[in-house]
Amino acid sequence: MALQACHECGTKISSEAKTCPQCGVKPKNKTNTTSAIFGGLVAVGVLWFYFGGGLEKQAAKQLGDIHNQVAADSVAQYEIAKASGTPMDRCVQAGLVTAAYLQAKDDANYKIWKQVESADCSTAGVPR
Structure with a gap:
């Protein structure tokens, strides 16, 4: 006291x-x-x-991180299909990678993978 x-x-x-x-x-x-x-x-x-937007910014960042992880996982799956899959497997996986980059709004990688998808699907006999 x-x-x-x-x-x-x-x-x-x-x-x-x-x-x-x-x-x-x-x-x-x-x-x-x-x-x-x-x-x-x-x-x-x-x-x-x-x-004031703090929660939305955090959620947007986390969603962007998720989209990037999905795209990276898709590329890893494509590499597996490329190593041991059929031409049709490569075509399908390339399409999934393209869609993942489209979802992630990554225009540069989307364009690159669109070309890979077109080439792989052409090899598989699927016109694009």
Whole structure:
């Protein structure tokens, strides 16, 4: 229990006192003020995150990461079909890779894989 000066009359009073015994004024509680300010800032931050676009940005980034992973997995499956599959397997897998890059909105890789798909499907006897 620490002593502090009353903000009204200057009398030394306990930090736990409800009122000053000299003048009867309630002491200011700096801890409650600090906690209220900190709590208010946290609340504003949480509200901004949810309503100010933070959540949407995070979701969009995660969705982009998922699209890129799907495309990478499709390329790995194509490599397996290329190594041990039939020409038709390569054609189908190349089409899946092309679709994955289209979904990921990766125009450069989409164009490259569209050409690979066309060549593989031509080899398999499927016109594109």
